[in-house]
Every structure is written in structure tokens, then in C-alpha cells.
Amino acid sequence: MEDGIDFLRGFMRNTETVRGERQGNVLVIDCRGCRLTPVPGSDECIRCMVEAMCRTGSAERIVLRTGRDIEISGAAGRAIREVSSIRRWTSPVTDGPARCRACRMSRERVMAAAWAGFPRNAVFEGRKVLKGNHPGRDGCAECVMRTSRALDQMDSGIRRVVSDMGERR
Numbered sequence: 001m002e003d004g005i006d007f008l009r010g011f012m013r014n015t016e017t018v019r020g021e022r023q024g025n026v027l028v029i030d031c032r033g034c035r036l037t038p039v040p041g042s043d044e045c046i047r048c049m050v051e052a053m054c055r056t057g058s059a060e061r062i063v064l065r066t067g068r069d070i071e072i073s074g075a076a077g078r079a080i081r082e083v084s085s086i087r088r089w090t091s092p093v094t095d096g097p098a099r100c101r102a103c104r105m106s107r108e109r110v111m112a113a114a115w116a117g118f119p120r121n122a123v124f125e126g127r128k129v130l131k132g133n134h135p136g137r138d139g140c141a142e143c144v145m146r147t148s149r150a151l152d153q154m155d156s157g158i159r160r161v162v163s164d165m166g167e168r169r
Helices: 002-012 043-056 074-090 098-102 107-116 122-130 140-168
Strands: 019-023 026-030 061-065 070-072
Touching: 019 043, 026 043, 043 061, 043 074, 061 074, 070 074, 074 107, 074 140, 107 122, 107 140, 122 140
Parallel strands: 026 061
Antiparallel strands: 019 026, 061 070
């Protein structure tokens, strides 16, 4: 079953063919190479827009380049910008020692799992990685605690964005 999920995740995230680039204050994402139909409200498109904005920086508008371009702006564009910002500040700042990079509970791995579950199960997926006993080395408990707090901040930030979206309707 896990192999099927990995296949599906690989199918949905086609990062080799979907490129994002800034053109002034517009983020243009070329969706023509994606195997999915661009639907701006779908989990896959939201995830792709957030990832592209994280790589290129904030933009006022987003254009999904397809046979017929789709523009995202206003409240939806603002939500993507805010979530991209959350993603950037929850990313690990440093790699840390080699033993930390290899740890199954490293912040990098926890956040990678969390953002792979975005937008529906982000915090749940991150918490799954943190579940269990942490390695007993110096600093491990503090690292796990900091990572857990980052997940909490990520959760509250995403909830705030979702709440703001509901109020603007």
C-alpha cells in the first residue's frame, strides 16, 4: 500500500516539468508539462503554487500557464503568499551536525513530511515523524521540542489563513 501512495505522490508532484518564474510582480507557473488538469483550489495546485512562490519569492498575482491561462489574485493570492511565508520560516535554518541530518526526527525530515501532507494533513504528517522516542544524544530533546513548536506555529498560521479566507467570503 505504501508503494502505491509513493507512486501517487510522485504522479501528483511533477516538479521536473512544472516551472515557476517571476515576471515583474507576477509568478508564472508553467503547468503545460503537468499530468494533472490545473484546478487552482485542488490540493496539488495549492501545493505547487506555494512551492513555486517559496522558490521565487512573493508576487501579487499568480498565473497558471496552460492552454488557457488562469490567474490567481486577491484573497486567494494573499493566502498563497502567507502560506509560502509560513513555509519559508518553518524550513530548517542550518543543516546541523551530520548525525542530526541523518536523524529520522530531524527538523528537515519532519517539515518535509508536513509540507508533503499540505494542505489537508500537514501537521498530522509532521507529528507522525516526531512520534516515538527521540535519540538520547545531547541536544536531541531540545531539537525535537523546537521542531514540535515549529509545527504548532505552522498549524496556527495555516488556521489563521484559512479563517481569514472564510471571513473574506
